[in-house]
Structures are given as C-alpha cells and as structure tokens.
C-alpha cells in the first residue's frame with residue numbers, strides 16, 4: 670500500500686522516516702510527478718509542503734535566508750530577493766510557465782539535480798550555503814559540495830543562506846521562449862569587480878568559468894570571446910559544442926547588458 674503523509678515539523682518528519690518502509694519526498698511535484706514510473710506501489714510519500722519554516726524568506730543583516738519550499742513564483746516577485754540576490758529574481762522570471770512557477774520550489778530544483786536546472790547555477794554564482802537535515806541533525810555546507818553527490822536517503826534540504834550579491838544577471842538559451850529545457854545558461858552574481866560566473870547545462874553539473882570570470886571582473890572587452898572558447902573547451906567533440914560556443918557570445922552580451930542595468 671502507498672501512504673501519503675504531510676509532516677508539519679521536523680520531529681514529525683523524523684518519526685515518519687522509518688527504515689522499515691521506503692519513503693519518497695515531494696515538494697511542488699513538478700519533477701517528481703511527471704517522471705516515468707514516479708509513484709511507487711509501496712511505501713510512503715512525504716509531502717514537504719506543510720513543513721514549518723520551509724517557505725520562509727528572511728534577511729539577517731545583509732544575508733538572505735531562503736527555505737527550500739519557497740516557490741519560483743515567490744522568488745520572482747520578492748523585493749528582498751531582488752535587492753540581495755537579483756540573479757535569483759532573473760532566473761526565476763524565465764523559469765517554466767506561470768503554472769510551473771507557482772508549484773516548483775527552489776529546494777526541489779537543487780535536489781532533483783538535473784543538468785538543466787536553472788536555479789542551481791544562480792545559487793552557485795550567489796555563493797550560497799545549503800542547509801541540510803538528516804536524522805535530527807542540521808548542517809550547513811557550501812552548495813558547491815553538493816555537486817559531487819546526490820542526497821542520501823532521508824536527507825532533506827532545509828534551505829539556503831546567501832551573502833548579499835547586489836549585482837546579478839541570468840541568461841538562458843532554450844529551443845523556444847517558455848517553457849523550455851535550458852540548453853545553456855549563464856549566471857553571474859556578486860559585488861562589482863568580484864562577480865562569480867557559472868554556466869549551466871554544459872555537463873552533468875554547473876561549471877564555474879574562471880577565465881571568463883576574470884575578464885568580466887576586469888571589464889575586458891575580450892569577455893564574450895573568452896567565454897565562448899572556455900565553453901567549447903569544456904565540451905570538446907559534442908555535436909552541440911559549436912552551436913553553444915556561437916550562442917554563448919550572444920548570451921554574454923545579454924548578460925553584460927543586465928549587469929550594467931540596461932537589460933530586461
């Protein structure tokens with residue numbers, strides 16, 4: 670039999686995560702429910718959407734605290750997010766369709782670990798820490814450290830903690846305007862002169878483009894060319910490499926325009 674439970678606290682969640690039955694986590698369901706054979710016949714589905722605190726957006730000094738259950742629609746419209754992490758506002762505004770944005774969560778996007786996830790490169794550019802919970806214990810790690818592994822069974826993302834990154838740009842290449850799986854994304858965030866630059870959908874996990882990042886921070890006009898070369902070198906021999914290298918130049922121009930305050 671398949672049960673459905675919606676814990677309201679971490680204490681309730683811990684009691685529901687018993688080792689004698691398989692459990693499946695769900696937040697907005699936009700990845701989980703459309704996956705082939707996504708619903709098991711036996712076990713328990715644990716709906717995280719009512720877990721206290723998972724939907725919080727708060728500030729602490731000049732840091733932004735996000736619960737994993739914050740929806741993409743709230744990211745797109747929240748003033749505190751726009752002020753402290755505009756890279757997330759921009760990524761959220763080009764994410765899926767309005768219906769998807771209303772359900773999809775930031776934690777689900779990162780946990781699902783898709784190479785085409787839009788929020789993961791944006792959070793990495795913003796130098797986010799991820800807060801994890803497992804077996805009653807909480808810990809905070811640089812998000813970067815989650816790239817090399819998947820979450821353990823029963824491990825939950827509670828949320829993210831970001832330093833202020835007043836400049837932010839996010840540009841995306843897809844096969845159509847929306848909704849589309851990203852073929853290439855660029856995310857840049859930080860203070861002027863110390864931006865961090867990541868590309869998404871260029872491999873299994875987002876890639877920090879350190880060469881292009883240095884030119885971006887120096888205001889060097891060779892930025893777009895360098896970025897295109899760095900992406901081509903990252904994926905040699907793939908059918909899409911040449912196309913993405915060319916498209917990267919256009920995306921780089923759009924990113925510069927956003928960072929200068931001129932872009933949409």
Ligand SMILES: Cc1cc2nc3c(=O)[nH]c(=O)nc-3n(C[C@H](O)[C@H](O)[C@H](O)COP(=O)(O)OP(=O)(O)OC[C@H]3O[C@@H](n4cnc5c(N)ncnc54)[C@H](O)[C@@H]3O)c2cc1C
Nearest residue numbers: 694696697698699700701765774776777778780786787826
């Ligand atoms: C039409 C359509 C368009 C889309 N467009 C985009 C797009 O433009 N950009 C993009 O990046 N993605 C897109 N997606 C993918 C999807 O919407 C996102 O990845 C979304 O953020 C997933 O969040 P969710 O809350 O719906 O996750 P769910 O489907 O509920 O869960 C996804 C996975 O994460 C796990 N999980 C969820 N929350 C947690 C947590 N707090 N801790 C641990 N594990 C957790 C679940 O167990 C599951 O394995 C699209 C999907 C569809 C169907």
